[in-house]
Amino acid sequence: MDQPPRISSSGGRVGVLLPGLGAVATTVVAGVEAVRRGLAQPFGSLTQMNTIRLGKRTEARAPLIKDLIDLAGLDQLVFGAWDPIPDDAYDSAVNAGVLDRTQHLDPIRDFLKSVKPMPAVFDTAYVKRLDGPNRKREGSRMELAEAVREDIRRFKSEHGCSRAVMIWCGSTEVFQRSGSAHATPEAFEQAMRDDDPAIAPSMIYAWAAIMEGVPYANGAPNLSADVPALEALAQDRGVPVAGKDFKTGQTLMKTILAPGLKARMLGVSGWFSTNILGNRDGEVLDDPESFKTKEESKLGVLEYILQPRMYPELYGRLYHKVRINYYPPRGDDKEGWDNLDIFGWLGYPMQIKVDFLCRDSILAAPIVLDLALFLDLAARSGMGGIQEWLSFYFKSPHTPEGLYPEHDLFIQHKKLKNTLRWLAGEDQITHLGREYYE
Numbered sequence: 069m070d071q072p073p074r075i076s077s078s079g080g081r082v083g084v085l086l087p088g089l090g091a092v093a094t095t096v097v098a099g100v101e102a103v104r105r106g107l108a109q110p111f112g113s114l115t116q117m118n119t120i121r122l123g124k125r126t127e128a129r130a131p132l133i134k135d136l137i138d139l140a141g142l143d144q145l146v147f148g149a150w151d152p153i154p155d156d157a158y159d160s161a162v163n164a165g166v167l168d169r170t171q172h173l174d175p176i177r178d179f180l181k182s183v184k185p186m187p188a189v190f191d192t193a194y195v196k197r198l199d200g201p202n203r204k205r206e207g208s209r210m211e212l213a214e215a216v217r218e219d220i221r222r223f224k225s226e227h228g229c230s231r232a233v234m235i236w237c238g239s240t241e242v243f244q245r246s247g248s249a250h251a252t253p254e255a256f257e258q259a260m261r262d263d264d265p266a267i268a269p270s271m272i273y274a275w276a277a278i279m280e281g282v283p284y285a286n287g288a289p290n291l292s293a294d295v296p297a298l299e300a301l302a303q304d305r306g307v308p309v310a311g312k313d314f315k316t317g318q319t320l321m322k323t324i325l326a327p328g329l330k331a332r333m334l335g336v337s338g339w340f341s342t343n344i345l346g347n348r349d350g351e352v353l354d355d356p357e358s359f360k361t362k363e364e365s366k367l368g369v370l371e372y373i374l375q376p377r378m379y380p381e382l383y384g385r386l387y388h389k390v391r392i393n394y395y396p397p398r399g400d401d402k403e404g405w406d407n408l409d410i411f412g413w414l415g416y417p418m419q420i421k422v423d424f425l426c427r428d429s430i431l432a433a434p435i436v437l438d439l440a441l442f443l444d445l446a447a448r449s450g451m452g453g454i455q456e457w458l459s460f461y462f463k464s465p466h467t468p469e470g471l472y473p474e475h476d477l478f479i480q481h482k483k484l485k486n487t488l489r490w491l492a493g494e495d496q497i498t499h500l501g502r503e504y505y506e
């Protein structure tokens with residue numbers, strides 16, 4: 069195995085730049101501040117709570133991840149955002165209705181009021197159900213991208229940040245396939261100069277981040293940095309990128325259950341998933357073109373985990389359907405129902421019903437925090453390009469062309485921890501365990 073890289077110190081302030089200051093973004097910003105002030109605990113975050121086993125089981129070495137690896141501390145994080153809707157983080161969080169106003173928002177009101185969105189690169193052709201006045205008026209896409217680069221530099225200097233990371237928490241853009249404008253960095257830059265509509269707003273942020281040496285992750289399912297031009301640019305410039313689409317409610321459940329059924333060689337003939345949600349994200353996804361982007365992201369999961377071509381008798385006829393229904397009364401408190409038709413020994417049928425009454429942004433917020441700290445770690449370790457070890461956090465893991473993604477949550481978790489062990493110069497854990505019986 070190759071030698072672990074030298075990791076530069078985590079000291080100094082880190083800008084966490086969020087295109088999109090909606091439900092997820094405000095839940096992470098408010099949550100980090102609440103934890104910093106000792107008002108709440110960072111449940112759901114591996115960087116804050118998870119331990120990591122090192123060496124043999126008999127050695128009883130299991131430090132916290134943050135004690136093994138030099139990660140930035142929560143006190144070092146400074147939040148910035150862009151949004152076409154001009155609400156500051158307090159007003160946006162109140163509107164999102166995720167966190168309790170009296171218990172978690174009012175005590176940190178001044179802090180949340182101070183996080184105001186910068187004018188966004190926004191285009192209603194890409195997000196059809198929203199609009200807002202807080203947007204950049206520069207001419208071509210290249211000029212918009214240069215304005216975002218300028219925002220990044222100004223933010224870092226105004227807040228004394230030695231480095232920054234960017235995580236897309238903006239709305240899901242309409243479905244799009246990678247094309248000639250996205251093929252190489254040169255074609256991409258020419259397309260921006262030509263103001264080619266094939267360059268989506270999220271791609272403009274991603275390009276600006278990579279050019280500024282700022283790691284970029286995409287929490288939504290739209291392409292964004294997942295195109296050859298931006299992959300190559302990130303690789304060449306040694307900037308980490310990761311994506312796509314935070315793995316939260318229903319897909320989290322799917323990637324927990326499906327590997328278990330497959331491990332036991334139980335067949336699956338049908339998996340019907342339906343959701344009701346009433347937040348702004350639900351409203352955007354009510355547009356068929358944004359829904360298609362999300363649907364593709366959600367559908368890929370079972371195909372990769374169950375490998376129907378390898379097990380045609382078990383999974384070859386699987387009928388997989390995903391629906392998302394906008395239902396305003398529920399707000400951010402989504403309900404995800406799954407009906408699984410499975411079969412066992414001699415083909416006898418069985419059913420599993422899952423009814424997950426979850427809170428979307430409560431599941432997403434710790435993912436944003438962990439991604440910010442791990443992307444910063446990757447950058448300090450000189451790990452540029454696609455960060456597949458972070459696929460644990462995504463519904464649709466970003467992998468290079470020709471390499472299929474790992475969707476199984478437990479494989480992803482092992483991969484993440486083995487990457488941390490490698491970075492720390494510790495042995496990999498294979499779970500072979502012969503040494504205990506020798």
Ligand SMILES: NC(=O)c1ccc[n+]([C@@H]2O[C@H](COP(=O)([O-])OP(=O)(O)OC[C@H]3O[C@@H](n4cnc5c(N)ncnc54)[C@H](O)[C@@H]3O)[C@@H](O)[C@H]2O)c1
Binds near residue numbers: 089151240
């Ligand atoms: N559990 C989850 O909540 C979850 C899980 C997976 C993915 N996601 C994705 O994360 C994203 C954010 O989710 P949310 O619930 O916070 O949605 P939200 O609608 O509350 O917030 C999104 C914000 O992005 C802003 N926006 C849209 N286009 C923008 C642009 N070009 N530049 C800057 N801002 C822009 C919108 O104005 C809005 O305020 C969505 O794409 C969603 O699909 C969320």
